[in-house]
Amino acid sequence: MSFVTDYYNYxxxxxxxxxxxxxxxAANNLVKKVVGLGIFQTAVFMMYITIGKVKGGSAPIVAEGxxxxxxxxxxxxxxTAIVVGVATTAVALALIIRIKQAYGTIEENEFEDKEDxx
Amino acid sequence: xxxxxLAILPVxxxxxxxxxxxxxxxxxxxxxxxxATNFVSFAVALSLLLLTMEQGVVSYAVGGWSAPWGxxxxxxxxxxxxLCAVSGISSLVLIYAKDSIxxxxxxxxxxxxxxxxxxxxxxxxxxxxxGDAFNLFVFLEISSLATYTLVSLGRDRRCLxxxxxxxxxxxxxxxxxxxxxxxLYMKTGTLNMMDxxxxxxxxxxNRTLNTGLAxxxxxxxxxxxxxxxxxxLPPAYTHAPSVVSAFLASTATKVAVYVMIRFIFTIFxxxxxxxxxxxxxxxxxxxxxxxxxxxxxxxxxSNVKTVLAYSSVAQIGYMILGISLATSLGxxxxxxxxxxxALMKGALFxxxxxxxxxxxxxxIKAFQGLxxxxxxxxxxxxxxxxxxxxxxxxxxxxxxxxxxxxxxxxQHWLIAxxxxxxxxxxxxxxxxxxEAAYFQKAENDVSIQEAPLLMLIPMWLLVVANxxxxxxxxxxxxxxxxxxxxxxxxxxxxxx
Numbered sequence: 126m127s128f129v130t131d132y133y134n135y136x137x138x139x140x141x142x143x144x145x146x147x148x149x150x151a152a153n154n155l156v157k158k159v160v161g162l163g164i165f166q167t168a169v170f171m172m173y174i175t176i177g178k179v180k181g182g183s184a185p186i187v188a189e190g191x192x193x194x195x196x197x198x199x200x201x202x203x204x205t206a207i208v209v210g211v212a213t214t215a216v217a218l219a220l221i222i223r224i225k226q227a228y229g230t231i232e233e234n235e236f237e238d239k240e241d242x243x
Numbered sequence: 244x245x246x247x248x249l250a251i252l253p254v255x256x257x258x259x260x261x262x263x264x265x266x267x268x269x270x271x272x273x274x275x276x277x278x279a280t281n282f283v284s285f286a287v288a289l290s291l292l293l294l295t296m297e298q299g300v301v302s303y304a305v306g307g308w309s310a311p312w313g314x315x316x317x318x319x320x321x322x323x324x325x326l327c328a329v330s331g332i333s334s335l336v337l338i339y340a341k342d343s344i345x346x347x348x349x350x351x352x353x354x355x356x357x358x359x360x361x362x363x364x365x366x367x368x369x370x371x372x373x374g375d376a377f378n379l380f381v382f383l384e385i386s387s388l389a390t391y392t393l394v395s396l397g398r399d400r401r402c403l404x405x406x407x408x409x410x411x412x413x414x415x416x417x418x419x420x421x422x423x424x425x426x427l428y429m430k431t432g433t434l435n436m437m438d439x440x441x442x443x444x445x446x447x448x449n450r451t452l453n454t455g456l457a458x459x460x461x462x463x464x465x466x467x468x469x470x471x472x473x474x475x476l477p478p479a480y481t482h483a484p485s486v487v488s489a490f491l492a493s494t495a496t497k498v499a500v501y502v503m504i505r506f507i508f509t510i511f512x513x514x515x516x517x518x519x520x521x522x523x524x525x526x527x528x529x530x531x532x533x534x535x536x537x538x539x540x541x542x543x544x545s546n547v548k549t550v551l552a553y554s555s556v557a558q559i560g561y562m563i564l565g566i567s568l569a570t571s572l573g574x575x576x577x578x579x580x581x582x583x584x585a586l587m588k589g590a591l592f593x594x595x596x597x598x599x600x601x602x603x604x605x606x607i608k609a610f611q612g613l614x615x616x617x618x619x620x621x622x623x624x625x626x627x628x629x630x631x632x633x634x635x636x637x638x639x640x641x642x643x644x645x646x647x648x649x650x651x652x653x654q655h656w657l658i659a660x661x662x663x664x665x666x667x668x669x670x671x672x673x674x675x676x677x678e679a680a681y682f683q684k685a686e687n688d689v690s691i692q693e694a695p696l697l698m699l700i701p702m703w704l705l706v707v708a709n710x711x712x713x714x715x716x717x718x719x720x721x722x723x724x725x726x727x728x729x730x731x732x733x734x735x736x737x738x739x
Contacts, residue, residue, distance in 0.1 A: 227400035
């Protein structure tokens with residue numbers, strides 16, 4: 126039982142990661158694919174934040190009576206990764222708008238029917 | 244002052260110039276700024292190569308914070324040689340770009356093209372010079388985001404779907420690398436590559452570590468289009484503007500191969516990856532399948548850009564094969580092929596771009612009779628094609644020679660045979676284009692002009708480089724040799 130409860134965060138991460146990955150692969154709608162990609166990336170962010178947690182540690186701010194701190198570095202790293210994720214989502218959505226203009230649809234099977242990609 | 248900050252300049256210069264290109268109103272102005280920046284970057288890369296050949300490693304502490312805590316830029320011979328190839332090809336591609344994109348990209352988007360190009364160069368140079376595993380991910384994403392934009396700039400609407408697929412695959416790959424780096428951080432508490440390699444050597448096998456290695460290798464394999472994960476590459480290269488195909492084919496995947504070398508040899512250590520984890524046999528099999536499957540796919544395509552795209556995947560197989568031999572000689576052959584393949588694929592895609600400019604098509608039918616009408620373009624295509632095949636006196640021969648030698652050094656006769664047999668398929672797919680160009684008559688007899696001089700000059704510079712580095716190998720082989728030695732021996736001393 127402790128194997129489940131001790132690694133609670135990691136189970137959530139793994140579940141979200143797999144769910145997001147599945148949506149990316151299985152979804153037919155391009156916006157849904159981007160949503161899946163977002164979930165997939167968010168799971169990784171959660172993994173990083175989990176790494177940084179120190180049991181009994183407080184937020185990494187110097188204050189009176191606080192002895193141990195959580196590791197701030199993963200938080201900083203993940204801020205960068207979140208920015209990268211936002212930029213990726215923005216580019217993906219911009220591409221979807223252009224695809225909609227060019228093909229009139231954002232369902233993958235529909236524009237694949239219109240022409241073979243390669 | 245400049246000397247002191249030389250190591251960071253390859254990233255800073257294009258990064259500063261990119262927004263400048265964005266606000267410049269006229270196409271030619273933006274082109275001038277982009278070209279000038281690129282030439283300076285190339286000069287910096289060359290001086291860095293000389294510096295690293297002399298003193299081994301150039302280390303630069305960003306913001307003055309020293310190495311294991313702060314971010315470190317770390318350039319050794321291997322990164323300098325790839326940096327030279329990337330910035331050199333990028334300069335030539337930019338000269339070539341002016342006339343080509345005026346034809347292929349909408350006029351109001353031209354200065355945006357230069358912005359995206361410079362940002363892509365920023366990311367690629369960043370990957371090459373950084374000494375920090377997390378920074379590598381960030382630079383990878385900078386270059387990838389710029390690449391998706393570049394691919395989507397084509398006239399054909401299929402470029403949009405190709406760019407979207409590339410984005411999905413590329414983001415999954417980059418996120419896998421992020422997971423892997425996270426797992427390394429979990430075990431070691433550091434992100435600096437040298438620090439990582441020292442601490443990983445002490446850990447001696449661990450499940451988190453193995454999982455991290457798996458995530459990183461798969462993520463990088465997506466980025467470099469290793470065989471079963473290459474599906475994004477052919478559509479992206481086919482439908483992107485010709486300039487972009489030439490740039491990406493000769494730089495982006497090469498840098499990803501470099502990332503793989505960096506992770507295997509510098510961070511994890513070759514003996515751990517190849518012997519304990521048995522990655523060498525997996526990579527070897529995938530590389531050989533890539534060479535045959537994708538060379539064969541290239542022989543049956545009718546679009547010449549698709550032919551070259553599949554050929555790229557096959558050539559990446561050659562590079563990975565060199566690396567997976569896990570010897571100093573194999574690594575050196577792989578590095579040499581990175582450099583030489585950049586020269587030949589750049590020239591080939593440029594020649595196809597010239598044909599696209601004059602005939603408006605890149606179908607193999609459009610090449611009929613071009614041997615007479617565009618003699619310079621087709622001559623360039625022929626020589627670069629011979630280089631891909633590996634005919635003596637071209638750069639392609641030199642790298643294939645070393646690959647075969649590296650295979651024979653370990654008594655792998657079968658691998659040497661596969662290497663040579665793969666070249667036969669290259670004869671077929673290059674030969675088909677040449678046959679159409681020289682031995683078939685055009686269906687309709689329209690007069691076609693030779694490509695403009697500004698496109699011919701960079702293309703021919705690459706062709707001349709192909710011949711030059713095929714004859715005088717002292718510079719490329721010397722640099723690749725010392726790079727390979729540097730990568731393999733630093734690893735040995737750390738393992739002890």
